[in-house]
Amino acid sequence: MDALLFDMDGVVVDSEDYWHEAEREELLPAVLDGEQPDLDEITGMPYREIYEYLDAHYETTVSEAEFVDLYDETAETVYRERVELLDGFSEIRASARDAGVPVGLVSSSPPTWMGYVLDRFDLEFDLVLSDDDVAGPGKPEPHIYEAAAERLGVDPGGCVAVEDSENGSLAAERAGMTVIGYRVTHNAETDLSACDVVCDGSEELREELRGRLE
Known part of the structure; x- marks a missing residue:
């Protein structure tokens, strides 16, 4: 990764x-x-x-x-x-840091909305990228994920993206990334067929990411 x-x-x-x-x-x-x-x-x-x-x-x-x-x-x-923060997110972030893997926040939300989340939970990322920062159409098109890889200086094929929506998972898949779907109550019926693997709940997601980072 x-x-x-x-x-x-x-x-x-x-x-x-x-x-x-x-x-x-x-x-x-x-x-x-x-x-x-x-x-x-x-x-x-x-x-x-x-x-x-x-x-x-x-x-x-x-x-x-x-x-x-x-x-x-x-x-x-x-x-x-x-809103509440993803259960175990700090643990995932620490594991990525220990593995030397940069972590990005890639969102269709505008910078103001992202700022609310970053400030409230005192979050730090190696890249924070809003759709407003990228030319071209948003998700489900791949532009924002392609831009994220470019700004981090990595190949899209070496990136893992975590998504919960059909539009988001399609965007990451079209960018050539490995896509991990996150399924909980709000997206129980959402089509996540573009994902390489789908994790049910935060515990499965933590285990999947920990295994890939290790």
């Missing part, structure tokens, strides 16, 4: 539990008229691209600016007050 890359939402923090609730009950009803998407359609995508997707495939009732404001307001509460 030349680098270990983590998705943020639903992996490093359990934010998808709260995003899915907010999207089903508040956000999507506020921005759409009629049919709503399955959440797997949009999970893992950059939120500005979510609006473009919804506007193209569903009946939007607000502008992009209004949509962004709604998501930003929700994000501040989710990340500053509600």
